[in-house]
Amino acid sequence: MTGPKPRMRRGEIREALEQEILTGGFAPGERLDEQALGRRFGVSRTPVREALHQLVATGLVELQPNRGAFVREVSLGELVQMFEVMAELEGMTGRLAARRTEEAQLAGLKAALHACERAARAGDPDAYYEENGLFHEAIYDLCGNEFLAGEARRLHRRLKAYRRLQLRVPKRVEQSLAEHRRIVAAIAAGDTNGAETELRNHITIQGERFGDFVATFPMRNAAE
Amino acid sequence: MTGPKPRMRRGEIREALEQEILTGGFAPGERLDEQALGRRFGVSRTPVREALHQLVATGLVELQPNRGAFVREVSLGELVQMFEVMAELEGMTGRLAARRTEEAQLAGLKAALHACERAARAGDPDAYYEENGLFHEAIYDLCGNEFLAGEARRLHRRLKAYRRLQLRVPKRVEQSLAEHRRIVAAIAAGDTNGAETELRNHITIQGERFGDFVATFPMRNAAE
DNA sequence: GTCAAATCGATCGTATACAATTAACCGGAT
DNA sequence: ATCCGGTTAATTGTATACGATCGATTTGAC
Numbered sequence: 001m002t003g004p005k006p007r008m009r010r011g012e013i014r015e016a017l018e019q020e021i022l023t024g025g026f027a028p029g030e031r032l033d034e035q036a037l038g039r040r041f042g043v044s045r046t047p048v049r050e051a052l053h054q055l056v057a058t059g060l061v062e063l064q065p066n067r068g069a070f071v072r073e074v075s076l077g078e079l080v081q082m083f084e085v086m087a088e089l090e091g092m093t094g095r096l097a098a099r100r101t102e103e104a105q106l107a108g109l110k111a112a113l114h115a116c117e118r119a120a121r122a123g124d125p126d127a128y129y130e131e132n133g134l135f136h137e138a139i140y141d142l143c144g145n146e147f148l149a150g151e152a153r154r155l156h157r158r159l160k161a162y163r164r165l166q167l168r169v170p171k172r173v174e175q176s177l178a179e180h181r182r183i184v185a186a187i188a189a190g191d192t193n194g195a196e197t198e199l200r201n202h203i204t205i206q207g208e209r210f211g212d213f214v215a216t217f218p219m220r221n222a223a224e
Numbered sequence: 225m226t227g228p229k230p231r232m233r234r235g236e237i238r239e240a241l242e243q244e245i246l247t248g249g250f251a252p253g254e255r256l257d258e259q260a261l262g263r264r265f266g267v268s269r270t271p272v273r274e275a276l277h278q279l280v281a282t283g284l285v286e287l288q289p290n291r292g293a294f295v296r297e298v299s300l301g302e303l304v305q306m307f308e309v310m311a312e313l314e315g316m317t318g319r320l321a322a323r324r325t326e327e328a329q330l331a332g333l334k335a336a337l338h339a340c341e342r343a344a345r346a347g348d349p350d351a352y353y354e355e356n357g358l359f360h361e362a363i364y365d366l367c368g369n370e371f372l373a374g375e376a377r378r379l380h381r382r383l384k385a386y387r388r389l390q391l392r393v394p395k396r397v398e399q400s401l402a403e404h405r406r407i408v409a410a411i412a413a414g415d416t417n418g419a420e421t422e423l424r425n426h427i428t429i430q431g432e433r434f435g436d437f438v439a440t441f442p443m444r445n446a447a448e
Numbered sequence: 449g450t451c452a453a454a455t456c457g458a459t460c461g462t463a464t465a466c467a468a469t470t471a472a473c474c475g476g477a478t
Numbered sequence: 479a480t481c482c483g484g485t486t487a488a489t490t491g492t493a494t495a496c497g498a499t500c501g502a503t504t505t506g507a508c
Contacts, residue, residue, distance in 0.1 A: 053274060053277055053278070085313075085372050085375060088312065146305060147302060147309060148305060148308065151309060
């Protein structure tokens with residue numbers, strides 16, 4: 001048996017489970033047994049339970065009453081819906097950033113853009129992915145709405161695995177970079193509509209049309 | 225001692241605490257003692273703990289490590305931010321509903337509107353508040369994005385207490401009703417921009433200008 | 449052979465017990 | 479008198495024990 005027992009704490013357990021679910025270590029729909037996980041992490045059921053409950057709040061895990069915790073399966077349609085909302089929130093951060101940002105505050109955003117350019121030139125998709133996250137984070141900081149930023153971060157995290165996939169598409173990195181440049185230009189110019197539109201499209205290309213299509217199909221409800 | 229012990233379950237405890245926090249039964253910043261609450265509800269610490277953790281996820285409670293749970297204090301600025309996001313989400317539901325709704329599906333929305341009209345004519349703000357919630361719920365159903373609907377419901381719940389307050393402003397019910405009519409008209413006409421704008425303004429009147437103002441002040445971060 | 453009901457097993461939900469961490473209090477030295 | 483360190487008390491975080499609930503299996507009758 002290879003089971004090490006490093007005695008992790010609740011927070012670490014939460015992160016470990018989240019990581020493993022996002023990377024596919026647990027199959028969607030799979031049951032997450034409390035005592036099995038407890039044995040695996042070298043702790044009792046209690047911290048595992050609390051970690052699972054936190055994951056329920058993030059939407060990764062579904063909790064059936066008196067039945068246990070299961071890895072939530074996200075349908076394609078649901079993913080589209082989440083991207084649709086993400087696009088809206090990101091667009092909003094752009095609009096607010098464009099309206100509220102002063103010239104002097106642009107340094108961080110421009111630095112993040114340059115970092116993206118370097119990663120793209122290096123042809124390193126993983127590095128670009130990291131810098132991309134920091135780029136959007138820079139916009140969050142500029143939007144002046146910390147609550148909005150928190151919600152955007154939440155969804156960003158939730159969609160992490162899927163966003164990463166999209167970068168594997170051939171010319172996608174270059175295209176993304178070009179969009180980043182237009183976004184910065186719009187924010188710098190105070191072009192609220194431009195920043196909003198660019199950012200929205202940046203998240204879902206043809207997303208709304210696609211959304212219209214799948215919205216006509218019936219689909220599962222979100223967990224309580 | 226008036227302490228009854230009805231032995232509530234976790235879900236009930238969660239709702240009771242949520243209700244009491246929203247209605248001001250617990251002061252903002254007040255500490256929520258686990259065993260005290262356990263005694264009060266006639267249960268042990270365990271279900272209280274789980275209820276508190278769920279409230280952390282909703283943003284009502286803040287959890288300091290090894291220190292305990294506290295009622296989260298929401299500053300005015302934070303409230304404005306939340307309304308700003310709420311306005312955007314509602315606007316989005318309106319836009320999607322206007323684009324995706326067929327004539328035959330409008331019955332429910334129109335019924336909800338008529339119910340609002342009846343409550344307004346009766347001069348009953350509380351009844352109007354209820355019907356208002358159902359009206360927005362009807363739009364959620366039409367937007368075809370269940371995930372978005374879930375997020376909107378979450379924020380709606382979170383802002384419940386404050387929305388209720390706004391309806392006490394003199395002519396506010398009549399004004400709200402007029403906005404509802406314009407919203408329905410826009411959705412029925414398939415006017416995406418109109419529905420989005422009307423709904424957005426419906427949530428925050430002059431909200432953006434106010435947001436611009438308070439965004440220039442420093443403010444607390446959202447809890448982890 | 450099929451279906452239904454009751455028993456059995458397993459797991460979740462809750463209660464209680466223990467350990468670890470923190471904050472407050474107190475005493476002493478500068 | 480003030481500041482610093484150690485000690486203590488209280489509370490969170492975790493472990494374990496118990497009870498309740500649900501699903502599956504088995505047995506019996508039709």
